[in-house]
Amino acid sequence: MRTILSTGSPLVEESFDYVYNQIKSDVQLASISGGTDIISCFAGGSPTLPVYRGELQCIGLGMDVAAFDLKGNAMENEKGELVCRKAFPSMPIYFWNDPKGKKYRNAYFNQYPGIWHHGDFIEVNRHGGVTIFGRSDATLNPGGIRIGTAEIYRVVDAFDEVADSLVVGQIWDGDERVILFIKLNEGCKLDKSLIMEIKKAIRTNCSPRHVPAIVLETKDIPYTINGKKVEIAVKKIIHGEEVTNQDALANPESLDLYRNINELL
16 A cells, blocks of 8 residues: 545544554555545645645645635735635536526635635645645634634544534624534533533644634534535524525434524524
8 A cells, every 4th residue: 555545624633643653654645635626636645745744745736726815815834715826727617507607706706806716724834735724614713813623623523532523603792702512422421521621622732712612512413425514504503594505415404403502592
């Protein structure tokens, strides 16, 4: 075995440790990221480059990828929006049943005119490595500080008691507070002690801004059919909005668990 590829969601640093400690020490572990719509990867692996813990090795060939701030400035070693500044070989050029291209332009070019905006929250560092922190529309914004959900998952999912987790932002008193849902392993209990341990770990490994205002237990976490967490649907539900595209979910019935939660009303 020479190469292991990982995709679907950001590969956390501890997963790199597991591969190199438990599977093989001299394998190329390449976390890759792109999309079905582009039939390609914006960032991925290269057999000629070193592997850095928690990073995608490099930007894909033919992809003029950058991390933009909200004003459209490219940044290095800072978190921002994944954009591709030039047309690329596998770029879709239109949608079916969209003769004037309105839906197409709104989907990819509305944020930065003429520049492909993919909707991921990333950081490109000085040696060309890429870190992905989650979807932009799922980004948390407490106190005006943008936080990628993957940063919190990396800490929370390391707890033995936690089977899975989901984090969303809730508008509250003119700001946004962080809400963390925990699915526990069998026989475990979400008591005050565990909640305090989780909050302490998030504060230590991330920052005080990352610490959730509320931690709640849930029996299930919604996923898409291709295995991605569905933060946006849960965020809509706790804000009293309708979720329309439930056909894309593997377990749409799980959304009912997030309706009318007393602690969030």
